[in-house]
Amino acid sequence: MKKMKYVLSFLFVFTLVFAIAGCTGQALEVSADDTYVTLDINPSVELIVTPKEKVIYANPLNEDGELLLADLDLIGLDLEEAIDLIIEEAINLGFIDLAAEETLVSVSAISQNNTYGELIRNRVKENVNQAFLNRAMMGRAEDKGFTPEFILEAEGYGVTPGFLFLAKKAVEVSDELLLEDALLLTQEELMTIVHEARLAQREVAQALRNEFFAARQLIVEEYLPQIQALEADIALDTTELAALVAEKDALVAEIALGEGDLVALQAQLEAVEAQIVLDTDALAALEAELAVLVAAFHEEMFALRTEYHEQTAAMHAQMMEQRQLRIQEHRAAVEEFMNQMQERKEEREQAIKDYQGNRP
Numbered sequence: 001m002k003k004m005k006y007v008l009s010f011l012f013v014f015t016l017v018f019a020i021a022g023c024t025g026q027a028l029e030v031s032a033d034d035t036y037v038t039l040d041i042n043p044s045v046e047l048i049v050t051p052k053e054k055v056i057y058a059n060p061l062n063e064d065g066e067l068l069l070a071d072l073d074l075i076g077l078d079l080e081e082a083i084d085l086i087i088e089e090a091i092n093l094g095f096i097d098l099a100a101e102e103t104l105v106s107v108s109a110i111s112q113n114n115t116y117g118e119l120i121r122n123r124v125k126e127n128v129n130q131a132f133l134n135r136a137m138m139g140r141a142e143d144k145g146f147t148p149e150f151i152l153e154a155e156g157y158g159v160t161p162g163f164l165f166l167a168k169k170a171v172e173v174s175d176e177l178l179l180e181d182a183l184l185l186t187q188e189e190l191m192t193i194v195h196e197a198r199l200a201q202r203e204v205a206q207a208l209r210n211e212f213f214a215a216r217q218l219i220v221e222e223y224l225p226q227i228q229a230l231e232a233d234i235a236l237d238t239t240e241l242a243a244l245v246a247e248k249d250a251l252v253a254e255i256a257l258g259e260g261d262l263v264a265l266q267a268q269l270e271a272v273e274a275q276i277v278l279d280t281d282a283l284a285a286l287e288a289e290l291a292v293l294v295a296a297f298h299e300e301m302f303a304l305r306t307e308y309h310e311q312t313a314a315m316h317a318q319m320m321e322q323r324q325l326r327i328q329e330h331r332a333a334v335e336e337f338m339n340q341m342q343e344r345k346e347e348r349e350q351a352i353k354d355y356q357g358n359r360p
Contacts, residue, residue, distance in 0.1 A: 030048060030056070030057075030188060030191045030192045030195050031050070031188060032112045032113065032186065032187070032188040033050070033051050033111065033112070033113045033116050034048050034049065034050050034051070034056070034111065034116075034188070034191060035048070035049045035050075035051075035109050035110065035111040035116055035117050035120040035121075036048055036109070036110050036111070036166055036187070036190075036191050036194070037049055037107070037108070037109045037120060037121070037124055038061065038106075038107070038108045038109075038144065038165075039083075039086065039105055039106070039107055039124070039128075040105065040106040040107075040144065041090055041095060041096065041103070041105050042062070042064060042095065043060065043061075043062060043064035043065035043066075043067065043068040043090065043095055044060070044061040044062050044064070044065050045058060045059065045060055045061060045065045045068065045069060045086065046058070046059050046060075046061055046169070046194075047059075047074070047082070048191055048194075048195055049079055049120050049124075051113075051116045051119075051120075053078055053079040053080070053120070053123060054076065054077070054078065054079070055074045055075060055076065055077050055078075055079060055082045056075060056076075056195075057075065057195045058072070058074040058075065058082070059194075064095060066319060067093065067319060067322060067323055067326070068086070068089055068090060068093060068095065070316075070319050070320055070323050071089075071320065071323060072085055072086070072089055074086075079120070079123060079124065079127060080123075080127045080130070083124060083127035083128055083131055084127065084130075084131045084134075087105075087128065087131040087132065087135075087139075088131070091135070091330075091334060091337075092326075092327050092330065092331075092334055093323065093326045093327060093330065094326055094329065094330040096137075096139070098137075098333055098334070098337045100138075101138060102138045102139065102140075102355070103132070103137065103138070103139035103140075104139070104140065104141075104142055105128050105139065105140070105141045105142070106141075106142060106143070106144040106145070107121060107124050107125050107128065107141050107142070107143060107144055108121070108143070108144035108162060108165070109121035109124060109162075110160070110162035110163060110165075110166055110187060111187065112186060112187040112188055121143070124141065125141035125142075125143075126141075128140070128141035129141055129356045132352065132356070133345075133349065133352050133353065133356070134345075135337075135338070135341055135345075136341050136342075136344035136345035136347075136348050136349065136352065137352070138348070138351075138352055138355055140355060140356040146161040146165070150164070150165075157183055159183060163183075163187065164183075166187065166190050166191070166194070167179060167182040167183050167185075167190055168182075169190075169194050170182050170185075170190045170193045170194050170197075173193070173194055173197035174193055174197055176220065176224070176297075177193065208308070208311060208312065212304065212305075212308045215304055216301070216304060219297070219300050219301060219304065223293065223296070223297040223300075226293055227290065227293055227294065227297065230286060230289060230290040230293065231290070233286055234283065234286050234287060234290065237279060237282060237283045237286060238283065240279060241276065241279045241280065241283060244272055244275055244276050244279060245276065247272050248269065248272045248273060248276060251265060251268060251269040251272060252269065255269065
């Protein structure tokens with residue numbers, strides 16, 4: 001039964017990815033060698049990066065992240081250029097304080113290929129450091145730390161903290177995925193779910209997103225218990241049907257020997273065959289009922305997503321207006337800072353390099 005549950009859960013994951021991909025019109029490009037990266041400046045963003053250091057996906061992880069990425073198109077850029085643009089935009093929008101004594105950027109990276117994951121993490125940190133050095137700013141990248149509670153939770157599941165973080169992100173953005181099922185997936189599958197689902201959500205402000213999640217949860221609570229109950233019934237009927245088929249085969253073999261009360265055996269065989277027909281029909285009816293229920297579930301989810309995305313157009317326009325206001329607010333200070341950049345770099349370059357070299 002547990003195996004049956006996992007099989008059905010994977011079918012839900014496949015359906016989810018297919019449905020979201022169909023809505024966005026985007027082809028899946030995530031591979032097992034790609035790396036999932038997060039950068040925390042506050043704003044916080046996530047990227048997916050190929051082994052050739054190309055950004056194939058970028059998404060905000062909080063409200064400030066949405067503002068940061070509102071006018072940035074990082075897809076297809078080299079990692080170095082993308083990181084530089086992120087730092088530049090964070091400065092322009094005032095998220096990086098030009099008067100601060102230091103600026104820290106937390107970096108995490110996870111890949112199914114550990115070699116690529118380590119390489120990309122180091123390259124991200126190098127590029128962050130270079131972006132600060134180019135602007136003569138006392139800033140550096142450091143590895144993201146996890147709380148002891150989070151590390152303990154990951155150990156309990158038998159996974160790394162980075163993998164648990166990615167699994168929870170996939171659960172957060174998916175329509176049906178549960179954490180217990182997410183932990184059974186590969187990193188590539190988790191990145192695909194995050195990648196495709198985030199494409200449909202990246203322009204949404206936090207308040208509207210929360211409303212969507214609440215409505216989505218009501219739909220899940222309505223349908224999921226019914227779906228799980230039908231799955232359990234199907235698993236039980238499948239087991240009983242298999243036992244009847246085994247009993248039928250044994251009777252056929254016994255009759256073939258020509259021994260015993262053949263009339264009674266034949267009657268017993270006919271009764272078993274009749275029961276097999278009844279159970280097969282009952283199983284087919286349950287499977288049909290499950291298919292109808294799952295279809296209704298996804299139909300409601302699709303309708304909710306459609307309404308949700310229609311509401312984001314005005315929110316996006318408002319976000320772009322906010323972005324412009326922040327740029328205007330910080331423009332004078334940023335221009336003055338940049339005009340003095342070369343002079344400041346000559347004075348502080350070695351000190352910045354020493355500071356960055358002492359990073360954790």
